[in-house]
Amino acid sequence: MNAFSDYPFDERIRRAIDDLGFTKPTPIQSQTIEPIAEGRDVIGIAQTGTGKTAAFVLPMLHRHVQRDPDAENEGPRILILSPTRELAAQVEDSIRELAAHVDFRVALLLGGVPYGKQLQALKDRPDAIVATPGRLIDHLQQKNTHLRGLEVFILDEADRMLDMGFMPAIHQIISFLGKGKRQTLMFSATFPDPIARLAARLLNDPVRVDVSPPVRTPEKIRQGAFYIEKVRKPKLIRELLSLPNMTSVMVFCGMKVEADFIYDVLASDGFKVGVLHSDRGQKERTRALESFRNGEYPILIATDIAARGLDIKDVSHVINYDLPNNFEDYVHRVGRTARAEADGEALSFVTPGDLLTFQKIEAELGRPIERFDFEGVTMPWTGSAPAASPAASPAAGGGRRGRR
Numbered sequence: 410m411n412a413f414s415d416y417p418f419d420e421r422i423r424r425a426i427d428d429l430g431f432t433k434p435t436p437i438q439s440q441t442i443e444p445i446a447e448g449r450d451v452i453g454i455a456q457t458g459t460g461k462t463a464a465f466v467l468p469m470l471h472r473h474v475q476r477d478p479d480a481e482n483e484g485p486r487i488l489i490l491s492p493t494r495e496l497a498a499q500v501e502d503s504i505r506e507l508a509a510h511v512d513f514r515v516a517l518l519l520g521g522v523p524y525g526k527q528l529q530a531l532k533d534r535p536d537a538i539v540a541t542p543g544r545l546i547d548h549l550q551q552k553n554t555h556l557r558g559l560e561v562f563i564l565d566e567a568d569r570m571l572d573m574g575f576m577p578a579i580h581q582i583i584s585f586l587g588k589g590k591r592q593t594l595m596f597s598a599t600f601p602d603p604i605a606r607l608a609a610r611l612l613n614d615p616v617r618v619d620v621s622p623p624v625r626t627p628e629k630i631r632q633g634a635f636y637i638e639k640v641r642k643p644k645l646i647r648e649l650l651s652l653p654n655m656t657s658v659m660v661f662c663g664m665k666v667e668a669d670f671i672y673d674v675l676a677s678d679g680f681k682v683g684v685l686h687s688d689r690g691q692k693e694r695t696r697a698l699e700s701f702r703n704g705e706y707p708i709l710i711a712t713d714i715a716a717r718g719l720d721i722k723d724v725s726h727v728i729n730y731d732l733p734n735n736f737e738d739y740v741h742r743v744g745r746t747a748r749a750e751a752d753g754e755a756l757s758f759v760t761p762g763d764l765l766t767f768q769k770i771e772a773e774l775g776r777p778i779e780r781f782d783f784e785g786v787t788m789p790w791t792g793s794a795p796a797a798s799p800a801a802s803p804a805a806g807g808g809r810r811g812r813r
């Protein structure tokens with residue numbers, strides 16, 4: 410399928426595609442929409458940002474509109490499991506947009522928010538449930554809903570579910586599924602062994618589509634690093650965030666306490682800043698995300714888990730306040746910027762204790778990360794770090810930052 414017009418979508422679905430301004434299918438969409446619509450099981454190796462949500466939502470809606478409108482639901486027919494509340498909410502948004510002209514009911518079941526609205530949504534006999542694992546299990550155990558009539562089971566961001574320790578929860582949810590024939594779709598950015606085993610157990614003769622990019626970070630992202638003592642990091646972050654071109658910045662921290670600490674430092678300095686991590690209440694997380702998206706707060710402090718997969722446009726800079734401890738997370742964080750054909754810059758703070766990890770990340774990246782100095786704040790790069798690359802000058806420019 411090379412164009413949306415190649416597929417006989419119902420006019421109401423086509424209209425929604427047009428409303429959203431989607432002119433042609435993304436690679437994951439052109440390879441999966443047809444097999445999914447035919448009822449095949451599918452493994453999609455794809456990151457967020459590839460259009461994978463519409464890849465499963467469009468065929469799901471296509472099949473929905475072909476059903477007998479008087480047919481009753483024997484419980485929800487479609488289940489989409491997401492690892493984080495933000496991702497689940499994002500999936501639900503996509504469904505609502507694509508189902509704008511179709512009568513399709515969705516219940517969003519998230520932890521950290523009251524049960525009332527969710528109970529009502531379940532009473533309204535939803536066609537689909539979008540849920541995070543813990544809250545779904547609560548509802549199943551309390552018999553607020555059941556999965557006996559489930560026709561399609563979609564596991565989104567399966568690798569992140571694994572990282573977050575959701576495997577036992579997923580197995581528990583599987584034990585609630587009916588015995589009947591079912592279609593299973595699994596999307597994952599990577600495909601480690603435990604995910605492969607789960608797929609082997611759950612999926613039947615799946616079509617496998619891999620759209621993971623061969624070059625793992627977009628060329629358009631300029632990547633630089635500062636060599637710095639841990640205690641000097643708050644000073645450097647303040648200096649960098651004061652530069653005029655830091656218009657929309659995601660700051661990544663390794664731990665929640667660190668994220669809170671930096672948030673306090675910056676907020677008390679008068680920076681407009683939000684914070685996103687899993688100990689913050691859902692209302693607060695939603696507000697932080699919305700304020701960042703609409704530009705009210707140009708700075709968002711986040712931990713990996715809370716920020717995984719979020720689709721935020723126009724992030725000018727990513728700052729690794731704490732260097733991630735592996736390449737996967739580095740790529741993932743850095744990929745928050747330079748989305749949708751825009752330019753972006755990613756800057757990492759590297760402490761002496763991080764040097765080894767930094768070199769490993771650079772080796773996997775396959776190209777050097779520029780070494781930057783910030784006069785009076787950072788340390789000179791030591792001999793144990795490879796020499797600086799003579800690449801482009803830093804996008805942040807200005808200030809007292811210079812390239813070695």
Ligand code: AMP
Binds near residue numbers: 720
């Ligand atoms: P996803 O990978 O599903 O999180 O989607 C990432 C972004 O791509 C979302 O903002 C979608 O609205 C957008 N998107 C999905 N499909 C298309 C398409 N065919 N053309 C343009 N944008 C799209």
